[in-house]
Amino acid sequence: MTKRAYYNDGALSCEAVVLDCVAVEGGYEILTDVTSIFPESGGQLSDTGRIGDAVISHAREDGELVWHMADRAIEKGIKVTIVADQEPRMDHTCQHSGEHILSGLASKLFGAVNVGFHMAEDYATIDLDTLLTHEQIQQLQREANRAVQRNVPVSCVVVQGEELENITLRKQAKGLTGDIRIVYFDEGNVDSCTCCGTHVALSGEIGYIKITSHMKYKGGTRIWFACGMRAVEDSLKNQDIVDTLAVRFSAKAEDVVSAVIRQGDELNAAKHQLRERTQQLQKYVAAELLEGAENINGTRLVMSLQQGGQMNELKTLAEKVTEQPDALAVLFAKNGDTLMYQLARGKGVKHSVRELIQAVNAAVGGKGGGRDDFAQGSAPISGASDVEGTVEQIRNYCKAVLKG
Numbered sequence: 001m002t003k004r005a006y007y008n009d010g011a012l013s014c015e016a017v018v019l020d021c022v023a024v025e026g027g028y029e030i031l032t033d034v035t036s037i038f039p040e041s042g043g044q045l046s047d048t049g050r051i052g053d054a055v056i057s058h059a060r061e062d063g064e065l066v067w068h069m070a071d072r073a074i075e076k077g078i079k080v081t082i083v084a085d086q087e088p089r090m091d092h093t094c095q096h097s098g099e100h101i102l103s104g105l106a107s108k109l110f111g112a113v114n115v116g117f118h119m120a121e122d123y124a125t126i127d128l129d130t131l132l133t134h135e136q137i138q139q140l141q142r143e144a145n146r147a148v149q150r151n152v153p154v155s156c157v158v159v160q161g162e163e164l165e166n167i168t169l170r171k172q173a174k175g176l177t178g179d180i181r182i183v184y185f186d187e188g189n190v191d192s193c194t195c196c197g198t199h200v201a202l203s204g205e206i207g208y209i210k211i212t213s214h215m216k217y218k219g220g221t222r223i224w225f226a227c228g229m230r231a232v233e234d235s236l237k238n239q240d241i242v243d244t245l246a247v248r249f250s251a252k253a254e255d256v257v258s259a260v261i262r263q264g265d266e267l268n269a270a271k272h273q274l275r276e277r278t279q280q281l282q283k284y285v286a287a288e289l290l291e292g293a294e295n296i297n298g299t300r301l302v303m304s305l306q307q308g309g310q311m312n313e314l315k316t317l318a319e320k321v322t323e324q325p326d327a328l329a330v331l332f333a334k335n336g337d338t339l340m341y342q343l344a345r346g347k348g349v350k351h352s353v354r355e356l357i358q359a360v361n362a363a364v365g366g367k368g369g370g371r372d373d374f375a376q377g378s379a380p381i382s383g384a385s386d387v388e389g390t391v392e393q394i395r396n397y398c399k400a401v402l403k404g
């Protein structure tokens, strides 16, 4: 078994003897008799650090052994100094300790059980089995920070597995044997559970616990949270967002939300008005196009190539044109490097535009389809494309089809 030097006081360094060294993909795995490097377990990330001159990028548990992933080999039997990197340890310890406080208080306040914990380098989550309201989340956050502010002690005791059934814990672990470590926050007033992670000695070291987000998850609640410097960085980032919006909207920070909502409402009203005006305008454009259309065998062939516009505007125009039963609309619009087209027929026209659009697709190198009375498509336009010439070719093709 590998003795854990960090177990009681969170020690970052220790002296050890190398017991084994195995070449693996990407480096070497080193086993020592004792280690101060925390291996990934219980949802907490692995420490990084050094064993002698070797850089340790990760450590893993294999039963009671800890294997360290190293960038170089170290001979068996050699005495080494092991040092865990302080900053990541402090960060992981902080998140993990914050998780205890949030989970302990969620249980005490709302009877919500922690059913999952995940820690990554840039976020941490807790899954609770109970759906909490926004107000409850806020209450949880306030109580968690009161526990931080009270600077309560964090203590560990080691008991034997069989003693566990006589001890009341937040999470009653079953089937554990041998030495079991129990962690108490404020002697159990905040939290108590079996745990192998690293913890702060006093809750005040966490500094700040921030719930950054929450959502309904599997009938319960998933909470995203940040502790210590992560929480500070998150607050700074959010303050920047609010400040930028406040400048952009010429509003005080507390008025930003109403300013954004107001502008959204104005934008929606303007879009609605634009849609109505466009519809009115399309009526005139349609009348003009029908006026200039060629009549072939009783069908008015309405073709046009517009600059700019959106597909839905082209669709509205095609609908207006084909309100006339004898109209066949073949409408194009160039928008940036895309050519859009809408084909539609009036009620009295027999030719299927679903068939006609196949010829258009082939001529412009585009994709499109639809029904017998209505079809649409688009094609990319390259710098060398002669769109006007191609539209003329399509006109001639349509005329030939209508002439039969």
Ligand SMILES: [Zn+2]
Pocket (backbone or CB within 6 Å): 096, 100, 183, 195, 196, 197, 198, 199
């Ligand atoms: Zn723990």
